[in-house]
Amino acid sequence: MQVQIIQTKSGQSHTNYRNVFHAGYSIMQQHRLKGAYQGIIATCLRNTPASGIYFGFMETVKHHFTPASGGAPPKWAVFMAGGTGGFFYWFLTYPTDVVKSSMMSDATELSKRKYSGYIDCAQQIYKEGGLKNFFRGFTPCLLRAIPANGVMIFLVDQCRVLLGT
Numbered sequence: 001m002q003v004q005i006i007q008t009k010s011g012q013s014h015t016n017y018r019n020v021f022h023a024g025y026s027i028m029q030q031h032r033l034k035g036a037y038q039g040i041i042a043t044c045l046r047n048t049p050a051s052g053i054y055f056g057f058m059e060t061v062k063h064h065f066t067p068a069s070g071g072a073p074p075k076w077a078v079f080m081a082g083g084t085g086g087f088f089y090w091f092l093t094y095p096t097d098v099v100k101s102s103m104m105s106d107a108t109e110l111s112k113r114k115y116s117g118y119i120d121c122a123q124q125i126y127k128e129g130g131l132k133n134f135f136r137g138f139t140p141c142l143l144r145a146i147p148a149n150g151v152m153i154f155l156v157d158q159c160r161v162l163l164g165t
Contacts, residue, residue: 031108039104042118046096050089058085058153078157079150086149090141095134098125 017023027035058081065077073081090097099122106121107113115121125133 027108035108038106038108039100042096042100042103042121045118046093046100050093050096053092054085054089054149056085057088058082061085072161075154075157079154081150082153083146083150085153086145087142089149090138090145094138094141098134098136 017026024036031038061081061084062073062077065073065080067073072078099118102125103115103118103121106115115124
């Protein structure tokens with residue numbers, strides 16, 4: 001749906017889907033389950049190390065600010081832990097996300113696809129503009145990562161306190 005919106009705004013009349021549900025239905029009808037999972041390998045290649053980085057940094061920061069006598073870290077430290085985890089998640093894995101997003105937004109019809117696989121996609125992105133192509137949108141992503149992840153982890157932590165878990 002996001003690709004369709006961008007294409008429509010750039011003057012390309014490409015309106016295959018009425019909404020996200022219609023998109024899912026149409027993709028499943030035309031390409032079955034494989035169509036719904038386009039880019040899953042690229043997603044796993046990004047998410048596996050990124051999740052380790054995220055939770056590793058987050059738990060390290062929380063542990064650092066947890067009182068030696070026990071108890072919970074201060075609320076500001078929980079926010080900071082989430083922000084730190086989110087920052088390093090994106091800082092260390094952003095190029096893999098560019099490849100993943102490119103593969104996921106490629107044509108669903110095999111004969112119209114631009115990329116044959118993960119390595120081919122990365123090579124074409126590089127050929128089209130060098131290393132800088134792997135970092136388009138990097139700064140806004142990092143600026144968003146700290147507050148978004150800080151707030152998310154803070155709220156998750158507060159829900160745990162409220163629920164007594």
